Amino acid sequence: MITQKYLPKSTDTWTWRLMHTMDLDEVVALAVDQYQSEVEGLLTPSPEAFRYNLELALCEQQFQLSREQVIVARDRNTNALMAYAWCKRGQYTPYSTEEMAEAAIAHVQLHLPDRVRIRILAQMIQQWILWCHLNNIPVLVSSSIRQEQTAFMRLHEQFGFRRVGLLAIKRITQELT
Numbered sequence: 001m002i003t004q005k006y007l008p009k010s011t012d013t014w015t016w017r018l019m020h021t022m023d024l025d026e027v028v029a030l031a032v033d034q035y036q037s038e039v040e041g042l043l044t045p046s047p048e049a050f051r052y053n054l055e056l057a058l059c060e061q062q063f064q065l066s067r068e069q070v071i072v073a074r075d076r077n078t079n080a081l082m083a084y085a086w087c088k089r090g091q092y093t094p095y096s097t098e099e100m101a102e103a104a105i106a107h108v109q110l111h112l113p114d115r116v117r118i119r120i121l122a123q124m125i126q127q128w129i130l131w132c133h134l135n136n137i138p139v140l141v142s143s144s145i146r147q148e149q150t151a152f153m154r155l156h157e158q159f160g161f162r163r164v165g166l167l168a169i170k171r172i173t174q175e176l177t
Contacts, residue, residue, distance in 0.1 A: 006122035021058060087102065101137045126159070141170075143166055
């Protein structure tokens with residue numbers, strides 16, 4: 001069900017790559033500036049804890065690419081951070097022995113035009129699916145803590161996810177779908 005229109009194109013104004021430690025300051029700043037308010041009053045945000053956990057993920061990714069995937073999208077011309085995504089494996093539910101990958105974070109600069117944000121989010125989802133496929137992870141699960149998440153969840157449905165409660169879940173098959 002992958003829609004070809006979302007695949008990365010040479011006309012995209014951004015490029016994707018694995019995140020490096022040199023990206024940490026900007027990624028943490030983006031999370032604090034544009035997304036921290038989503039959890040305030042519910043959780044006590046800690047940029048230091050977020051940075052620490054990202055550093056652990058980057059170390060894991062550097063030595064075991066099949067364990068964590070943290071990617072960034074940067075503007076082709078200015079190198080400005082446009083988005084980042086974090087997916088990790090090793091998640092299980094109490095009622096199944098099948099391993100799942102969890103799409104932990106999908107942050108996009110909120111000032112970008114809607115069409116650009118949607119394309120970037122769609123490409124994140126494609127990257128997660130491909131990463132799961134390449135690493136033989138049978139199930140991918142995603143959710144959102146954002147108050148406005150309708151478009152994000154609709155994108156999941158376009159990629160063949162099934163919405164179950166507040167989750168979007170997809171069985172990863174041998175065929176890339």
